Amino acid sequence: MSKTLLKNAKVVNENQIFETDILLDGALISRIDSDISDEHAQVIDLKGDLLLPGIIDDQVHFREPGLTHKGSISTESKAAIAGGITTFMEQPNTNPQTTTIEKLEEKFAVAAKDSFANYSFLFGGTNDNLEELKRLDKNACSGVKLFLGSSTGNMLVDNEEVLEKIFTNTEMVISAHCEDESTIRASMAHYTQQYGDDIPIKLHPIIRSSEACYLSSSKAIALAQKTGARLHVFHVSTGIETDLFTNTIPLEDKKITSEVCIHHLWFSDEEYEEKGTLIKWNPAVKTAADREKLWEALLDDRIDIVATDHAPHTLEEKNNPYTKAPSGGPLVQHALLAMLQKEEEGKIGLGKMVEKMCHNPAKLFDLDRRGFIREGYYADLVQVNRNSQNPVKKSNILYKCGWSPFEGVTFGSEIVRTFVNGHLAFDQGNFSTERKAKRLTFNR
Structure with missing residues (x-):
């Protein structure tokens, strides 16, 4: 039928x-x-x-191609639909990276065959692919991704002249990972000298500090204002960054928008002792005070979207010493459940939750007929x-990596x-x- x-x-x-x-x-x-x-x-x-409308997750890392021992478009999209996520936008830091139109279309071909959920991909901007980016049709994919701080995949864009040209030469939404690289490197060098590879995980939010986030976000916003680019700041993690964004105009009229991720709304630095590198993300999970400021900004509409930044690694990889343990964790199966739990606790209303996880991603990325329950x-x-x-335990986790930071919840x-x-x-x-x-x- x-x-x-x-x-x-x-x-x-x-x-x-x-x-x-x-x-x-x-x-x-x-x-x-x-x-x-x-x-x-x-x-x-x-x-x-x-x-509810199906959840739209604008930031996932499904690890295909090249990193499929951690996850694949098939395995992770399957976990996503079990978690109520019906649409995802996947990031370019795979191997090879999604920095040419050819590699972008190769990903689409895999998803057409293997994905359980609706799909699009972000095209990665680098220091040396401006001409390829200019060739990209504005309707080809969900947008452009820039790493303004290095993370998994080493796609750092640190040439300021190129950066301004990217901002000037695309009509698409530019989504940015904002952490100041020089600030992080200085902190990392200081603590590596003190501890070697075995830096205590509690220092992660000190190394990848609030200052590093604010400096990078504020620079990106200034550049967007200068060039007129459409900027979306991914995974805001600090209280001080929330004041960079406005709630005085409707989302449809905003040129600069922001999002927060599930882990920054749920965890704080108080849990590093228990969870260790399982809650090591970039940007880092920070203080309970930061977390409260993020909630305030989400509720008053300075923050526009809730996403996951789903980024699986194997337990073997995560159990390495600090300098070798990768950042990221799996979240798509449990993101909606986590937000519903916060609704039960009185942190957010159902309508606001659906706005941030369904309506707003559809609006922000100009999706065709998605994100709402409407005729047609x-x-x-x-x-x-x-x-x-509904307990989270090994036996009911669907991620290929086989673990969740929510185990025990x-x-x-x-x-x-x-x-x-x-x-x-x-x-x-x-x-x-x-x-x-x-x-x-x-x-x-």
Whole structure:
């Protein structure tokens, strides 16, 4: 059957919560109304469970090509749909890096065959690929990624003349990792001299400091203001950075936007002693005071998006001494559950959560008919049971790397079903053998 009728849904959409039925016809939502009937549709009774737009994650590292011992487009997108993420935008620091149009299209070819979720990729800017970037069609992919601080993959862009040319020569959203490299290198040299390779993990947010983040973010914003570029600052991690962003104009009118990641909203430096390098990220998880400022900025709309920065590494890699332990961790399976837990705790409302994880990514990246529950839009939907005891343990982790920083946490919600383009891709723990994911298209 190409039609599916969802009965008794409790929809969260565009800051409203309401009970309704929803009729899916092929890939699209055809009707939203009370008491729909259709004799040609397969009927699924949601029994009052929440129904959300599929989560759109604008920042993941799925490790393919070249790093597939950590994860792949197939394995990590499968974990994503189990976590209610129906759309992802993957980063360019793979091996080889996504810094040519040829390599970009090779990734699209893999995703077309293997991905469980809708997909696009960011094109990596470097010190020496400006001409290739100029050739890139603005509708080819979700945007351009710049590493203004070095991270996994060594794609640092530190030539200021080239940087200004990149900002001047693209119409696409420029998403930036902002940490000042010279500040970090000086701190790293100081502590390496003192400790060698075995630097205490608690010093990670001192080495990759708030000052390093602020200096880089403020420079990037100044350059965007000078050139008129469209800048999106990835994974804001400090309280002082939040004052760089505005909430006085609607998202649609912002030229400079920002996001925060799940780990910076959940963890603080108080947990380094227990979690060690499992919560080593770049930018670093910082203080509880920083975390509170991030929440404030998210709620008052200085921060526009919540993402994961899903970046798996093996436990063997993570268990190395500090200087050799890579930064990053797996999050797509548990990101929505973590935010729902914070909603239960009173930190954020359901409407605001959906705005930051669904509506705003769709708006910011100009996605075609995604991110909302509307008639005529793609049927990317997530059913959530709010009355569940859902412990995170090795036996139910789907990431290829086999671990989660949330191990030991019991969430109070469960992802029941995930629809991708109207197709029931994940159903009560079971995955469809068919993959109906689509390459993202844009209204630019």
